[in-house]
Structure formats: structure tokens, C-alpha cells
Amino acid sequence: MAATNSADEPWPVRTVSVKIGDWVHKLGQIWVEGQITQLSRRPGTRTSFITLRDPAADISLSVTCDPEVIDRSPVPLTDGTRVVMCGRPSFYHARGTLSLRVTEIRAVGIGELLARIERLRQLLHAEGLFDPRRKRPLPFLPRGVGLISGRASAASRDVVSVAQGRWPGVRIVVRDAPVQGPSAVPRILGELKILDDDPDVDVIVIARGGGSVEDLLPFSDEQLLRAVSACTTPVISAIGHEPDTPLLDLVADLRAATPTDAAKRVVPDVAAELAGIATMRRRSAGALRNWVQREAHRVDGLRARPALADPLRLVDVRVDHVERHRADIRRDIARRVESESHRHEHLAARLATLGPSQTLARGYAIVQNFDDDSRVAGEVADLPDGARLRIRVADGAVRAQVTEQEEKP
Structure with missing residues (x-):
């Protein structure tokens, strides 16, 4: 085949179209599951056209069938119906398009849908998407509240009216999106990303009223669940009523029983907060008065003590x-x-x-040798001949000189 096809020997369009048709024809008869997004029955023709979409991806497939196949369906086929079709893929050479020619259509039953939701729940639970530790706390008073709900729906009105009634200054960013049918998931994903990227939105509420299992299927879609889990902004799930439990309730950071309950949880009640502040002011004022009284009693007790009541008493005593x-x-x-x-x-x-003066008064004298540094003479040997003397008596002193020595008898 490669030898017969080259830049010098290209295939004509018809040859390529025939070869593609041959490969598609080899696929044979197949069963395919999807969600009907468009059904067109043209009067007077033997062909009906259906657009079949993959619920988990933005991929569609053109389907053709005989109108009788639609009439034989056990349930009415409308936009959003989940079905299983049996047919053979066909490639139309003239237009170069691929379509599926089906001969049988079966609606997916509620039991099968619930079983698939349960399998998805177990898968996400095993991955940890339901782990309470992943839940982000809600802000006490958000700067902005993002709301994804149906256009002019009762759920949207309930959330806005109740939230503004509880806190009139709250800013609510409403993003309208289908909440059921084949276009619900893509639109919700787009609005969710817009709100998650908005720095002024601190919490996101996804709300819708009650409905059947089929109506709530978009809120158990794997793409939506993973997108909510990946959000950096806390998400509140307010889907249906108390008995309704889509998987979004398990992935979201908070599950609200109803849209009204979500509005009560997302903002505080200004009247209750003012009442709480007034109560705290009364309690704090009472506590302060009690503290002052207690300290005053302590001061009075200290002042009544004797040491402070009469500080000089101890001195006087x-x-x-x-x-x-x-x-x-x-x-x-x-x-x-x-x-x-x-x-x-x-x-x-x-x-x-005992002093010298008394001794001198009794007639004694003190003899000093001037030649020997005024040394007091104690014996005759201290007074040689010719020595100059100072003789002190009781009333004065005289000077003398040794002229002769006498031996002691």
C-alpha cells in the first residue's frame, strides 16, 4: 500500500473515502452507551437523527435510525435520556462523515444508574476524595458568595433572599447554568472555574431543587466531582431535598440539606450576631463590675488591717x-x-x-651629759672630768662642769 501511495502517486479523495469506509465497516455491530442531547424526527422521511453525547467527556456522535426504532423504545426518548444503542458505524463517502446506524435503543434503568453511581462512589472513596481532612472550613463572613443554579430557579431565589435577609451586605455572584440534561455538566464546570478564579469569591454554592434520580445525575458526574475536589475555594452542595444524596454531597466541603439551609450556613444572621454582641457586652460589663467589687473588697480588707488602719500604733505601743x-x-x-x-x-x-616631777620635788635631780648627746647619767663613770652637765631640779635647771669625782664610800 505504501508503495502505491506517494507524493508522485497520491490517492484520489474517493479512494481514501472508500478505504476509510472499509475500515469502519470492519468494526461491525456494536453496543454504545450515551446521553441523548438532540433528537430530530423529520415528517415524511424514514430517517431520524439523534446526537449521542458521552456524559463524562465533551464528545458527541451522530446517530441515525428508523423512526420505528424510536417508537419501540420502552420509555419516551427526550433530551437527557441515558440510553444504550445497538448499531453499525457507517461512513458516508459523499460527505466524509461518520454516523452510527442503530437498530435497537434501550433506556438505562434506574437500577443500572444507581449501580454505576455506587461504583463511582467506591472509586472516589478509595482515592480519598471523601476524606473529611480534605474539607476546607467556611469563612465566617465571606467577601463574596458564588452561586451556581438554574436561571430564575426557586433554589436561586431562596439562596439570595435568605442570605440577604440574614446579612443584607452580602455580595452574591449568581452564575446561571442548566442543572439537568446533557448540557448541565459542561456549563457548571465552566461557571465553577470562573468563580474559583475570582479572588473576591470566598465560598461557592451549587444549588438546585429536588428531582428524580435522572434529574440529579449531573451532580454525580465524575468530571464535576473531580473539579469540585480540585477547587481552591470551599464549595457547598445544596442539591435537592434532605433524602436526595448525589455524590456531590460527599465531595463538597459542606453538604446543605436544602438551598435555604445553604444560605443559612454561608453567612451569619446579623440579628443573632448583634444579639450575641449585646449579650457579650452585658456579660463583660457584669464580669468587670464583679471584678471591681472583688478588688474593692480586697482593698478594704487590706486597709482594715492594723498595720494600714493605724500605721503609728506599733510605734506608739x-x-x-x-x-x-x-x-x-x-x-x-x-x-x-x-x-x-x-x-x-x-x-x-x-x-x-611616779613621775619625774614628784621625784624632783622630793629633792632629787636629773643629770644630763651635754657632751654625750644629753645622755642622762646613771653612774659616776658617765661623768668624766671636765664634762659639761645640765642639772634639772624641781623648780628649774642649772648648768655645771665636772671638776672632781668622788668614790662611793
Whole structure:
């Protein structure tokens, strides 16, 4: 085949079209599952046209069938119906298009849908998407609240009215999107990304009213669940009523029983907050008054103590004791001074008696040798002949010179 096809020998379009048709024809009869997004029945023709979409991807396939195949369907076929079709792929050479010519259409039953949802739930649970540790806390007072809901739906009105009634200053960014049918998931994904990228939106609410299992299928879609899990902004799921439990309730950061419940959880009640503030002010004022009274009692108790009530009392009690001790000290000092005076006089008298002046008064004299540095002479040998002398007596002194020595008899 490669040898017969080259830039010099290209195939004509018809040859390529025939070869593609041959390869498609080899696929044979197949069963395919999808969601009907468009069904067109043209009166007077033997062909009906259906657009079959993959619920988990933005991929569609053209389907043709005989109108009788649609009439034989066990359930009415409308946009959004999940079906299983049996047919053979065909390639139309003239238009170069591929379509599926089906001969049988079966609606997917509720039991099968629930079984698939359960399998998806187990898969996501095993991956940890339901782990409570992944849940992000909601802000106490968000700067902005993103709301994804149906256009002019009761759920949207409930969320807006209840949220603004609880906190009039709340800013709500409403993004309309289909909440059922084949176009719901792609639109919700787009609006979710817009709100998640908005820095002024602190929490996102996905809300819709109640419905059947088929109506709530978009909120168990794997793409939507993974997108919610990947959001950086906390997401609140407010789908249906209390018994309705799509998988979005398990992946979201908070499940609200109803859209009204979501509005109550997303913003605080201004009246309740003001009442709480007033209560806290009363309690704090009471606590402050009690503290002041308790401290005042403590101060009064301290002031009532004798040491503070009459600080000089301890001094007054000890005045007599101090005066008595002062008198004793003065008496002891006077006695000591008198005793020392007597002792001084006695010593002075003894000193006077033993002193040189008294000795001289009794007729003695002190002889000093001038030639020997005024040395006091104690014996005759200290007074050689011719030595100059100073002789001190009681009333004065005289000078003399040794002229003769006498031996002691």
C-alpha cells in the first residue's frame, strides 16, 4: 500500500473515502452507551437523527435510525435520556462523515444508574476524595458568595433572599447554568472555574431543587466531582431535598440539606450576631463590675488591717519601751563616764606620784651629759672630768662642769 501511495502517486479523495469506509465497516455491530442531547424526527422521511453525547467527556456522535426504532423504545426518548444503542458505524463517502446506524435503543434503568453511581462512589472513596481532612472550613463572613443554579430557579431565589435577609451586605455572584440534561455538566464546570478564579469569591454554592434520580445525575458526574475536589475555594452542595444524596454531597466541603439551609450556613444572621454582641457586652460589663467589687473588697480588707488602719500604733505601743531603753542607755553611759573619770583621776594621780616631777620635788635631780648627746647619767663613770652637765631640779635647771669625782664610800 505504501508503495502505491506517494507524493508522485497520491490517492484520489474517493479512494481514501472508500478505504476509510472499509475500515469502519470492519468494526461491525456494536453496543454504545450515551446521553441523548438532540433528537430530530423529520415528517415524511424514514430517517431520524439523534446526537449521542458521552456524559463524562465533551464528545458527541451522530446517530441515525428508523423512526420505528424510536417508537419501540420502552420509555419516551427526550433530551437527557441515558440510553444504550445497538448499531453499525457507517461512513458516508459523499460527505466524509461518520454516523452510527442503530437498530435497537434501550433506556438505562434506574437500577443500572444507581449501580454505576455506587461504583463511582467506591472509586472516589478509595482515592480519598471523601476524606473529611480534605474539607476546607467556611469563612465566617465571606467577601463574596458564588452561586451556581438554574436561571430564575426557586433554589436561586431562596439562596439570595435568605442570605440577604440574614446579612443584607452580602455580595452574591449568581452564575446561571442548566442543572439537568446533557448540557448541565459542561456549563457548571465552566461557571465553577470562573468563580474559583475570582479572588473576591470566598465560598461557592451549587444549588438546585429536588428531582428524580435522572434529574440529579449531573451532580454525580465524575468530571464535576473531580473539579469540585480540585477547587481552591470551599464549595457547598445544596442539591435537592434532605433524602436526595448525589455524590456531590460527599465531595463538597459542606453538604446543605436544602438551598435555604445553604444560605443559612454561608453567612451569619446579623440579628443573632448583634444579639450575641449585646449579650457579650452585658456579660463583660457584669464580669468587670464583679471584678471591681472583688478588688474593692480586697482593698478594704487590706486597709482594715492594723498595720494600714493605724500605721503609728506599733510605734506608739513601743514609745515607753523606747524611752525606758533610752534612760537605761543614758544611765549606763553616765555611769561608764563617771567610772572612767575616776579611773583617769586615779591613773593620773599614780602617774603624778611616779613621775619625774614628784621625784624632783622630793629633792632629787636629773643629770644630763651635754657632751654625750644629753645622755642622762646613771653612774659616776658617765661623768668624766671636765664634762659639761645640765642639772634639772624641781623648780628649774642649772648648768655645771665636772671638776672632781668622788668614790662611793
